[in-house]
Amino acid sequence: MKDQVIEIGSQQAGHRVSRAGLPSRLTRRVATIVLVTVTGVGLIRPAIGDEVALRSSVRLQEGATVVHLADIATLAGPHAERCADTIVGQVGDPTQVLEISIGQVRQALTEAGVHWGKVQLSGRKVIVRPHGPRNTSPPLAMAPASIAKSAGQHGPERSRTTQEPVQDLIELPTLRGAVARLIAQGLHTDPSDLRLIFDDDDAAFLNTREEAFRFEIQPLGSLGSNRIELSVRAWSADRVQQTQSLTVRPIIRTNVVLPRYDIDRRVQLSADDLSVEDRWLPASQSNAMSTLVQAVGRVTATKLHAGRMLRAKDLKREVLIERGDRVMVRCLVGGVVISLEAEARSGGAENDLIELRKLGERDTFFGVVTGPGAAIVDLSR
Numbered sequence: 070m071k072d073q074v075i076e077i078g079s080q081q082a083g084h085r086v087s088r089a090g091l092p093s094r095l096t097r098r099v100a101t102i103v104l105v106t107v108t109g110v111g112l113i114r115p116a117i118g119d120e121v122a123l124r125s126s127v128r129l130q131e132g133a134t135v136v137h138l139a140d141i142a143t144l145a146g147p148h149a150e151r152c153a154d155t156i157v158g159q160v161g162d163p164t165q166v167l168e169i170s171i172g173q174v175r176q177a178l179t180e181a182g183v184h185w186g187k188v189q190l191s192g193r194k195v196i197v198r199p200h201g202p203r204n205t206s207p208p209l210a211m212a213p214a215s216i217a218k219s220a221g222q223h224g225p226e227r228s229r230t231t232q233e234p235v236q237d238l239i240e241l242p243t244l245r246g247a248v249a250r251l252i253a254q255g256l257h258t259d260p261s262d263l264r265l266i267f268d269d270d271d272a273a274f275l276n277t278r279e280e281a282f283r284f285e286i287q288p289l290g291s292l293g294s295n296r297i298e299l300s301v302r303a304w305s306a307d308r309v310q311q312t313q314s315l316t317v318r319p320i321i322r323t324n325v326v327l328p329r330y331d332i333d334r335r336v337q338l339s340a341d342d343l344s345v346e347d348r349w350l351p352a353s354q355s356n357a358m359s360t361l362v363q364a365v366g367r368v369t370a371t372k373l374h375a376g377r378m379l380r381a382k383d384l385k386r387e388v389l390i391e392r393g394d395r396v397m398v399r400c401l402v403g404g405v406v407i408s409l410e411a412e413a414r415s416g417g418a419e420n421d422l423i424e425l426r427k428l429g430e431r432d433t434f435f436g437v438v439t440g441p442g443a444a445i446v447d448l449s450r
Contacts, residue, residue: 119146121178123171123192129199132231134160135320135349138178141169141195148187154295154318154351155181158197167197180380181354232264232320232349244284245275248299252319255292256352262322264349271315277303282310289314295351321355322347326364326379334372340365343379359384386418389441396425398436401447411436411444 122143129140136158144150157177158169171192178190238249239260245267253260267275282303289298296318303311325348332342345361359381367384390396390413400407414424417438425444426433436444 119144119149119188121145121149121152121174121188121190123174123190123195125192126196126198129160129163129197130231133163134232136160136167136169136197138174141197142174142192146188148184151295152178152181152183152188155183156348156350156354159348164199166199168194169197170194176377180357180378181351182357232266234261235263235265236260238265242279243275244277244279244301244303247279247284247286248275248315248317251286251288252292252297252317255288256319256321258321264320264322266318266320268316271313274301274311274313275315281305292319293352293356295319295353319352320349321352323350323355323358324360325350325358326361328373328375328377328379330375332369332373334369336369338364338367338369338384348378354378357381388416388418389438390423390444391416394442396436396442396444398425398444398446401445 120143121138122145124141124143127141129136133140135156137153138144138155138157139153141157144153155177157174158167160167171190171194174192174195175190178188179185233249235249235253238246239253240246241249249260249265252265253263256263282305285302285304287300287302289300291297296316299315299317301313301315302309303313324345327344327346329342329344332338340361343361343364350358357380359379363381364379364384367387369383370385371383373379373383392413392415394413394416396411396413398409398411400409409427411425411427414426414433417423419438419440421438422435423438423444424433425436434446436446439445
């Protein structure tokens with residue numbers, strides 16, 4: 070017996086049915102399901118995240134000491150644009166060509182905490198060419214004519230990637246100096262270890278002298294972010310004469326720890342395994358790095374690669390309290406502190422919430438680990 074086949078044609082609304090003689094109502098139902106399914110498939114499109122597309126070659130602006138992602142890639146979408154300030158390369162000799170591979174970019178973005186489920190990276194490598202000498206110019210016959218520039222302008226325009234040392238700014242009697250002092254104080258960073266990047270469009274406002282106005286500077290977010298947004302009001306004669314928003318990008322000199330060679334997971338680190346270098350990093354990357362003191366004696370949580378900056382999360386967190394340990398617990402009740410001894414029912418590292426039980430009792434409670442054999446419970450909250 071031959072197989073009974075249903076044929077669904079596309080020429081007419083009534084579809085031809087085989088010898089099985091299925092009822093026309095069932096035939097219409099099958100046809101409808103198939104048509105809806107096919108139509109639905111045409112409407113389904115794969116979700117495409119934000120895109121970071123590497124360029125083939127770029128030329129750095131004069132004075133740049135580091136290469137940011139935005140310098141070498143086209144960024145599409147909010148998640149990609151948040152990575153614009155991520156440092157993907159260091160400029161050693163400013164007269165030499167630098168090559169940055171997609172692997173280096175991926176590593177830098179991973180260290181910066183990019184969400185790879187929302188960002189797509191494409192390209193192969195970028196050739197970063199040095200800035201040409203100032204006195205190099207095309208022959209007059211080949212030079213483009215322009216009436217937009219003033220004849221009084223000389224030299225190249227200042228780059229938005231120019232990093233200004235805070236130690237040179239804090240003494241300035243201008244808004245620029247006031248902003249530098251505010252950020253250095255907020256980050257608790259020595260001015261010699263901090264550089265700021267301002268937008269060129271804000272130069273005139275930033276150079277306004279403090280004797281002309283009284284400035285009210287309000288951060289619109291965390292001073293520890295890669296892009297610090299500020300709202301500035303210029304007061305004079307008890308009135309606000311001008312209000313303007315500023316964007317400042319801090320770069321922090323950081324002692325980064327580098328493995329001398331590849332190190333497997335679950336290996337206890339010694340000082341001989343590691344080296345230390347100074348690097349200028351955005352705030353988010355700087356805060357994520359491990360120090361040498363934190364690294365020595367700790368066990369690796371993942372495989373380490375030679376020359377890759379060591380992050381705090383690459384190391385296993387040190388367990389300060391084990392299950393069954395005696396723990397001195399401080400209970401905060403308003404302005405009163407009550408201490409008691411308890412038994413740990415679970416272990417944890419610093420700032421972990423663990424379960425505790427007062428000696429001789431069955432009921433348990435929770436406290437936050439503050440150190441070896443120590444925890445705290447804030448009952449005033």
